[in-house]
Amino acid sequence: MSDAPYKIAAGIIPLLDSALLVVAKEKGFAETEGVELTLIRESSWANIRDRLAVGHFQVAQMLAPMPIACNLGLTPIGSHTIAPMALGLGGNAVTVSKRLWTEMAEQGAPDGLDPRAAGAALKAVIGQRPARDGKLRFGVVHPYSGHNYELRYWLAACGVHPDRDVEILILPPPLMADALAAGTIDGYCVGEPWNTAAVISGSGRIVTVKSAIWRSSPEKVLGARSQWAEQNPDALAALLRAIYHAAEWCAVPDNRQELARFLAETAYVDRPAAWMMPSLTGEIATGSGETIEVADFFLTHDKAATFPWKSHALWFYSQMVRWGQVPHSAENAEIALQTYRPDLYRAALKPVGVALPGANSKVEGALQAATPVGSAGASLTLGPDGFFDGSLFDPDELDAYVAAQASRPGD
Amino acid sequence: MRNALAILVIDENQIRASIIEAGLREAGYENVTLIHDMAGVAGRIAEINPDVIFIDLENPNRDMLENMFQLSRAVKRPVAMFVDSSDESSIEAAVDAGVSAYVVDGLKKERVKAILAMAVSRFNAFSRLSRELEEARGELENRKVIDRAKGILMKSKGLSEEEAYGLLRATAMNQNRKIIEIAQSLVTAAGLLDPGDKS
Numbered sequence: 001m002s003d004a005p006y007k008i009a010a011g012i013i014p015l016l017d018s019a020l021l022v023v024a025k026e027k028g029f030a031e032t033e034g035v036e037l038t039l040i041r042e043s044s045w046a047n048i049r050d051r052l053a054v055g056h057f058q059v060a061q062m063l064a065p066m067p068i069a070c071n072l073g074l075t076p077i078g079s080h081t082i083a084p085m086a087l088g089l090g091g092n093a094v095t096v097s098k099r100l101w102t103e104m105a106e107q108g109a110p111d112g113l114d115p116r117a118a119g120a121a122l123k124a125v126i127g128q129r130p131a132r133d134g135k136l137r138f139g140v141v142h143p144y145s146g147h148n149y150e151l152r153y154w155l156a157a158c159g160v161h162p163d164r165d166v167e168i169l170i171l172p173p174p175l176m177a178d179a180l181a182a183g184t185i186d187g188y189c190v191g192e193p194w195n196t197a198a199v200i201s202g203s204g205r206i207v208t209v210k211s212a213i214w215r216s217s218p219e220k221v222l223g224a225r226s227q228w229a230e231q232n233p234d235a236l237a238a239l240l241r242a243i244y245h246a247a248e249w250c251a252v253p254d255n256r257q258e259l260a261r262f263l264a265e266t267a268y269v270d271r272p273a274a275w276m277m278p279s280l281t282g283e284i285a286t287g288s289g290e291t292i293e294v295a296d297f298f299l300t301h302d303k304a305a306t307f308p309w310k311s312h313a314l315w316f317y318s319q320m321v322r323w324g325q326v327p328h329s330a331e332n333a334e335i336a337l338q339t340y341r342p343d344l345y346r347a348a349l350k351p352v353g354v355a356l357p358g359a360n361s362k363v364e365g366a367l368q369a370a371t372p373v374g375s376a377g378a379s380l381t382l383g384p385d386g387f388f389d390g391s392l393f394d395p396d397e398l399d400a401y402v403a404a405q406a407s408r409p410g411d
Numbered sequence: 412m413r414n415a416l417a418i419l420v421i422d423e424n425q426i427r428a429s430i431i432e433a434g435l436r437e438a439g440y441e442n443v444t445l446i447h448d449m450a451g452v453a454g455r456i457a458e459i460n461p462d463v464i465f466i467d468l469e470n471p472n473r474d475m476l477e478n479m480f481q482l483s484r485a486v487k488r489p490v491a492m493f494v495d496s497s498d499e500s501s502i503e504a505a506v507d508a509g510v511s512a513y514v515v516d517g518l519k520k521e522r523v524k525a526i527l528a529m530a531v532s533r534f535n536a537f538s539r540l541s542r543e544l545e546e547a548r549g550e551l552e553n554r555k556v557i558d559r560a561k562g563i564l565m566k567s568k569g570l571s572e573e574e575a576y577g578l579l580r581a582t583a584m585n586q587n588r589k590i591i592e593i594a595q596s597l598v599t600a601a602g603l604l605d606p607g608d609k610s
Contacts, residue, residue, distance in 0.1 A: 043469060044470070044471055044472075044473040046473040046474050046477050047468050047473065050502075051506060053506075054499075054503045054506045054507070076477065077502060143481070170479075172472060172474065172475070174471070
């Protein structure tokens with residue numbers, strides 16, 4: 001192992017979607033590609049960013065919008081970071097306290113995970129809430145996270161203004177369930193297993209999931225320090241191949257139990273293997289006593305789950321603009337666009353004959369059903385990829401999208 | 412009033428925070444506040460209105476605190492990170508030491524650099540101390556395990572203490588391993604074979 005040509009240190013956060021990096025190491029995919037991969041668990045996204053910036057890590061599991069925020073200069077420090085690969089699609093859920101759920105149920109929230117019905121009930125609860133009780137408080141893990149944007153997207157589309165009608169706080173994932181139980185927050189949007197954690201402890205109820213708000217939507221990426229990636233293209237390509245094969249392995253149903261056991265280890269998520277299974281099987285125990293089968297809850301490989309779509313980068317950028325984190329300009333949009341690097345993904349994977357999408361960008365929300373695409377004769381299926389409110393995001397019409405969302409009801 | 416800067420140290424490790432505080436006070440910075448408990452931290456920060464904030468990198472609430480600074484609700488002036496984001500060596504030294512530093516905008520670089528250097532050196536001193544303590548504790552543990560292994564050999568093979576130790580050492584040498592490793596596997600094996608002997 002010590003004579004591996006490439007030595008790479010990667011920062012990870014105890015979340016289910018660290019799976020691809022964990023498996024790349026534990027199942028020897030990295031070793032096969034000549035990569036000696038060291039995984040270092042971190043306690044905050046800020047640490048991930050800082051240690052990547054000072055060169056402790058060459059790459060890291062990152063919230064998909066984070067590298068964009070770094071490159072836009074929105075973070076306190078941040079070296080230029082690229083996203084040459086995604087680390088899966090979906091994987092999050094929205095959980096509320098038992099108390100808030102009772103109120104939502106009184107307003108007609110059904111048992112399923114339908115975002116529209118849950119959102120309507122939440123809006124009714126907020127409408128009747130006495131001012132003296134203050135705003136409902138929701139937790140997300142980071143301001144530049146898929147969690148923050150999908151929670152806000154869901155609320156706004158249901159007529160709840162995320163800044164005026166509720167309060168959104170930042171909390172670390174492992175503390176969410178405790179904060180819910182303690183009444184510090186009324187709900188949260190977080191990755192697994194931290195929704196299941198609240199269901200198991202009896203303190204929370206899952207009301208909707210990321211894959212219902214936006215099917216096949218981006219969540220984490222592999223962030224790489226630009227400078228390192230430029231100077232070490234072979235090492236990066238080897239790592240991308242290793243992660244790709246790890247993603248394939250994770251998608252095999254027979255491997256789920258073993259994957260859950262890896263993730264349960266102290267060095268990774270450090271929670272019981274049983275907590276990992278809902279996300280891996282898509283059989284989500286909501287806290288109602290029943291289990292709901294969710295299509296595409298968390299995808300590691302299918303539907304081009306590791307492809308870094310430029311349209312994903314631009315959608316995240318559009319949400320940064322929407323919520324006032326960055327002013328919209330052609331320059332800023334270009335920075336976001338150049339952060340995601342499908343060219344590097346293609347360069348690493350084309351030689352090994354994997355199925356690649358024909359384009360680097362797509363109209364998000366356009367596919368109503370699973371659709372075969374792909375180049376070079378290899379088979380690849382995309383979608384469905386709809387937003388729950390039926391809207392589309394056309395990356396070629398960014399300006400119009402940004403203008404339209406500024407005037408949408410609930411904003 | 413050149414040392415009147417308000418310095419806030421957020422560290423759940425009270426001993427380390429005290430060591431840093433002592434260092435800052437010795438250097439003439441009188442206005443130092445420590446926060447160990449994250450409950451109600453926003454209100455405390457607003458009250459203190461710090462010029463410089465240190466947070467240890469182990470703190471899982473860094474993202475929350477950073478967001479708070481950026482929204483500038485808790486801190487009246489905008490907060491930049493570290494002394495100067497172009498000052499890579501300072502940033503590196505801080506991250507290596509395990510501390511992050513936030514400085515309100517508009518403070519002169521020279522004024523803050525000494526404070527940062529002080530905090531970094533104190534963090535490093537603390538890590539050194541903890542490591543030494545950990546090693547000492549490890550040695551004590553090792554000695555206990557070796558004593559138990561000797562006891563097992565004395566009982567099972569009827570050896571004297573000296574002979575038992577000799578056997579451990581010879582086995583370690585033959586297998587090119589450390590005595591503690593041999594002792595550890597012996598104790599584990601004995602525990603497995605004879606559950607009644609575990610106590």
